[in-house]
Amino acid sequence: MNFKPNFKTKEELRADQPKYEPVSNYMVNVNDLVTFSPDQTIKEVIDIIIDKKISGAPVLDNRGKLIGMLSEKDCLRIIIDQAPHKLPIASRKVSDYMTADVKTVPPDSDVVSAANQFLHSPMRRMPVVDNGVLKGQISRRDILKAAKNFKVTTW
Numbered sequence: 001m002n003f004k005p006n007f008k009t010k011e012e013l014r015a016d017q018p019k020y021e022p023v024s025n026y027m028v029n030v031n032d033l034v035t036f037s038p039d040q041t042i043k044e045v046i047d048i049i050i051d052k053k054i055s056g057a058p059v060l061d062n063r064g065k066l067i068g069m070l071s072e073k074d075c076l077r078i079i080i081d082q083a084p085h086k087l088p089i090a091s092r093k094v095s096d097y098m099t100a101d102v103k104t105v106p107p108d109s110d111v112v113s114a115a116n117q118f119l120h121s122p123m124r125r126m127p128v129v130d131n132g133v134l135k136g137q138i139s140r141r142d143i144l145k146a147a148k149n150f151k152v153t154t155w
Contacts, residue, residue, distance in 0.1 A: 021146055022108050023109050023143075024135070027128045027135070027138045027142060028138075028142070030134050030136050030137075033134075033137055034054055035059070036057050036094050036098075038093065038095035039094070041093060042075065042094060042096065045070060055071060056070055056072060056125060058127050066133075068099055068100045069125075070099070071124070074099060103126055105117070105129070105138060107128050111143055111147075114126070115146075124139060126139075
């Protein structure tokens with residue numbers, strides 16, 4: 001008697017996995033985002049961060065391509081730079097302080113993957129990028145909104 005087990009294909013295994021919503025359902029659309037230019041002064045940007053009550057924003061080049069992120073934490077470095085060297089804040093640019101190596105997430109990435117990335121990094125927000133083009137931004141709080149929509153499953 002020959003017994004051959006019936007193994008599922010990769011596609012069948014994938015189909016059995018729970019489906020989670022894409023981050024694009026919860027992201028802030030690029031048209032609704034505050035964005036910065038690398039040539040803006042750090043003083044101007046600090047004023048915007050304070051006035052708009054945001055903790056940071058994407059930095060885009062003149063073609064609209066994502067080239068970095070600037071956060072409150074990045075801006076705090078101006079204090080360290082100014083104190084011992086007495087550098088004028090007016091001459092400092094966003095490009096001097098932004099984080100250029102930015103982790104991004106594709107729009108079709110699911111909210112569970114994004115939550116996992118947030119859990120294992122100090123990031124508070126991630127740009128949603130498709131083929132180098134900024135589509136929006138997802139934050140920890142946006143992912144928490146998605147958690148409210150999780151359905152209880154029965155086994």
